[in-house]
Amino acid sequence: xxxxxxxxxxxxxxxxxxxxxxxxxxxxxxxxxxxxxxxxxxxxxxxxxxxxxxxxxxxxxxxxxxxxxxxxxxxxxxxxxxxxxxxxxxxxxxxxxxxxxxxxxxxxxxxxxxxxxx
Amino acid sequence: xxxxxxxxxxxxxxxxxxxxxxxxxxxxxxxxxxxxxxxxxxxxxxxxxxxxxxxxxxxxxxxxxxxxxxxxxxxxxxxxxxxxxxxxxxxxxxxxxxxxxxxxxxxxxxxxxxxxx
Numbered sequence: 001x002x003x004x005x006x007x008x009x010x011x012x013x014x015x016x017x018x019x020x021x022x023x024x025x026x027x028x029x030x031x032x033x034x035x036x037x038x039x040x041x042x043x044x045x046x047x048x049x050x051x052x053x054x055x056x057x058x059x060x061x062x063x064x065x066x067x068x069x070x071x072x073x074x075x076x077x078x079x080x081x082x083x084x085x086x087x088x089x090x091x092x093x094x095x096x097x098x099x100x101x102x103x104x105x106x107x108x109x110x111x112x113x114x115x116x117x118x
Numbered sequence: 119x120x121x122x123x124x125x126x127x128x129x130x131x132x133x134x135x136x137x138x139x140x141x142x143x144x145x146x147x148x149x150x151x152x153x154x155x156x157x158x159x160x161x162x163x164x165x166x167x168x169x170x171x172x173x174x175x176x177x178x179x180x181x182x183x184x185x186x187x188x189x190x191x192x193x194x195x196x197x198x199x200x201x202x203x204x205x206x207x208x209x210x211x212x213x214x215x216x217x218x219x220x221x222x223x224x225x226x227x228x229x230x231x232x233x234x235x
Contacts, residue, residue, distance in 0.1 A: 002161065002163070004161075031221070033221070033222060033223075035223075042225060042226075042227045042228065043207065043223075044225075045222040045223060045224070048221070048222060056222055058222060090161055090162065092162075092223075094221060106164055106167070107164070107223060108164075109161035109162040109163070110161050111159075111160060111161045112161050
């Protein structure tokens with residue numbers, strides 16, 4: 001158990017709908033990363049938050065947004081869903097906001113949310 | 119931009135066989151390199167890592183050496199077990215030297231390993 005929790009575990013919805021995925025980081029971790037794992041794109045970084053502020057953005061669609069709340073949990077909002085958004089969405093947490101030779105910022109991954117868009 | 123290329127899979131081996139999964143990368147600066155493992159129905163777990171050239175990461179019998187001259191980080195295990203069956207991802211995070219990477223991981227496409235008794 002990594003200490004990172006994600007809810008729900010599974011989500012089935014229809015095209016055009018909006019969903020919210022939730023992530024609670026390990027106790028004490030300030031950074032949350034969101035990743036998407038799909039068959040055609042593989043594992044891709046979406047976005048990172050550190051202590052409530054956006055830190056880095058990856059290949060995140062404009063229909064997707066995220067935020068990190070004062071209690072450090074994070075939510076990923078996906079709207080106007082398309083069939084191609086079906087994927088596993090992982091969050092990971094780490095203590096700091098960057099990695100360096102000295103900074104052993106190992107990312108701990110949650111079990112993921114499997115989103116199916118029908 | 120940064121990229122990671124893993125050998126094509128899937129890989130099927132018999133128990134106690136030798137395992138190599140190739141990984142090469144393209145990155146600026148001095149990235150940290152990682153191998154993650156994903157067991158069926160679970161999230162990713164860090165298997166091993168190396169943060170500078172010639173470092174060797176090791177864990178649970180798996181090893182990988184950071185080779186800057188060949189930009190490679192190949193995963194090896196001398197004798198695989200059925201319980202090693204999983205998907206293995208090579209990843210990098212970098213650059214290390216004061217860059218603005220903020221720690222995001224760039225992953226390879228993953229290699230499915232199946233070990234038969």
